[in-house]
Amino acid sequence: MAQNTWTTRRRDKRKRDEQDRHEERREQRRASLMEQGHELGLEESEEQSDQALQRTVKDRSHHTASVAGALVEGLVVHYRRNQFDLVLADGSALRAASRSTTRTPHGDATLITVGDRVLVNPGRGVIEEVLQRRNRISRASKIHRQVEQVLVANVDQLLVVASVQDPYLKPGLIDRYLLAAQRFDIEAVVCLNKVDLAPRELWEEVADSYRDSGLRVLECSATTGQGLNELREALRDRISVLSGQSGVGKSSLLNALDPDLKLPVGEIMRQARKGRHTTTHSRLIPFRFGGYVADTPGIKEFTLWRMTPQEVAELYPDLREWAAKCRFNDCTHTHEPDCAVAAAVEEGQIPLLRYRTYLQILESLHEEQG
Numbered sequence: 474m475a476q477n478t479w480t481t482r483r484r485d486k487r488k489r490d491e492q493d494r495h496e497e498r499r500e501q502r503r504a505s506l507m508e509q510g511h512e513l514g515l516e517e518s519e520e521q522s523d524q525a526l527q528r529t530v531k532d533r534s535h536h537t538a539s540v541a542g543a544l545v546e547g548l549v550v551h552y553r554r555n556q557f558d559l560v561l562a563d564g565s566a567l568r569a570a571s572r573s574t575t576r577t578p579h580g581d582a583t584l585i586t587v588g589d590r591v592l593v594n595p596g597r598g599v600i601e602e603v604l605q606r607r608n609r610i611s612r613a614s615k616i617h618r619q620v621e622q623v624l625v626a627n628v629d630q631l632l633v634v635a636s637v638q639d640p641y642l643k644p645g646l647i648d649r650y651l652l653a654a655q656r657f658d659i660e661a662v663v664c665l666n667k668v669d670l671a672p673r674e675l676w677e678e679v680a681d682s683y684r685d686s687g688l689r690v691l692e693c694s695a696t697t698g699q700g701l702n703e704l705r706e707a708l709r710d711r712i713s714v715l716s717g718q719s720g721v722g723k724s725s726l727l728n729a730l731d732p733d734l735k736l737p738v739g740e741i742m743r744q745a746r747k748g749r750h751t752t753t754h755s756r757l758i759p760f761r762f763g764g765y766v767a768d769t770p771g772i773k774e775f776t777l778w779r780m781t782p783q784e785v786a787e788l789y790p791d792l793r794e795w796a797a798k799c800r801f802n803d804c805t806h807t808h809e810p811d812c813a814v815a816a817a818v819e820e821g822q823i824p825l826l827r828y829r830t831y832l833q834i835l836e837s838l839h840e841e842q843g
């Protein structure tokens with residue numbers, strides 16, 4: 474495979490820098506406007522996560538013994554400009570830099586991001602090569618729509634956190650995240666939190682509909698501890714991204730699983746975040762039981778960028794089988810004649826709730842692009 478070097482990309486660098494500064498300013502403005510963030514919002518916890526990172530660094534003896542010149546594999550957990558914090562296979566930490574000679578198989582996308590696996594020369598602290606990404610979460614740059622900004626790479630799963638009450642369940646929003654997961658080729662798990670607040674009848678229909686379409690649904694309460702063992706096992710030794718609207722209990726769940734994280738919880742934190750500078754960079758935060766959670770500012774943009782209605786429909790497994798029988802290949806199942814999906818909804822073959830959320834997604838797509 475042809476590998477680009479930094480050199481061939483240098484002419485784009487100035488553009489990117491300018492765009493970064495722009496993004497940063499936007500991010501600040503957005504943070505101050507944000508009442509209902511959809512991202513994990515862990516940006517207050519840098520210090521704690523640094524401490525947590527230290528936990529993985531206890532034993533550096535293997536590392537110092539490594540042969541000069543030999544390349545080892547590292548996982549990028551954080552970066553600032555050209556400095557990358559890596560965790561090596563033996564659990565030791567290393568800070569390394571990229572060079573103009575660093576090889577990457579990635580074309581028109583962020584060169585190195587968190588979650589990337591790289592080959593590094595530990596003696597020199599130089600990243601020699603970026604390994605192929607298994608998947609990634611990215612967004613279109615606000616400034617240059619053609620530039621792909623990769624927020625995090627090699628994600629094992631997307632945990633879609635929703636609460637059954639306070640705030641109440643929003644199936645349309647859950648679907649949006651599920652679609653994004655499919656779009657980025659990431660396994661999704663639904664986590665219904667705050668089950669202590671509502672009787673099961675109120676949300677079991679929704680939970681079952683996700684189970685019916687093959688998704689794993691965890692029922693949790695950060696408060697009572699229900700379902701937390703299962704959640705821990707789901708997160709162990711994997712790289713997970715948490716999504717879900719503000720207040721559903723993402724931070725509470727993580728704190729309950731790993732008290733070392735000490736993530737800020739609740740209203741206070743949302744107040745504090747207003748007007749504060751938030752970093753646009755992602756980071757991987759290690760769990761003491763193994764694995765990482767990606768703190769990915771900007772995940773609320775987590776978008777279906779550049780998706781057509783047909784692509785959205787295709788991501789709906791329960792619509793797909795009917796869609797094949799529509800008269801038009803490009804049927805959006807909204808207004809077209811001889812639409813098999815609309816017919817199936819009328820006959821009760823497709824649950825009305827699923828169809829409705831599909832329509833909501835289409836609508837939000839329209840708003841995004843309109």
Ligand SMILES: Nc1nc2c(ncn2[C@@H]2O[C@H](COP(=O)(O)OP(=O)(O)OP(=O)(O)O)[C@@H](O)[C@H]2O)c(=O)[nH]1
Pocket residue numbers: 510511512513514666667668669670693694695696697717718719720721722723724725726737738739740743
């Ligand atoms: N009753 C109940 N309350 C919970 C539960 N989990 C979280 N909460 C409360 O819900 C509120 C919001 O929790 P957070 O953990 O801050 O929610 P979040 O998803 O991290 O919110 P953002 O960081 O703003 O995105 C807090 O007051 C928590 O104490 C739960 O399982 N049951």
Ligand SMILES: [Mg+2]
Pocket residue numbers: 513514515723724725737738739
């Ligand atoms: Mg939070």
Ligand SMILES: [Zn+2]
Pocket residue numbers: 796799800804805806807809811812813814815
């Ligand atoms: Zn149709």
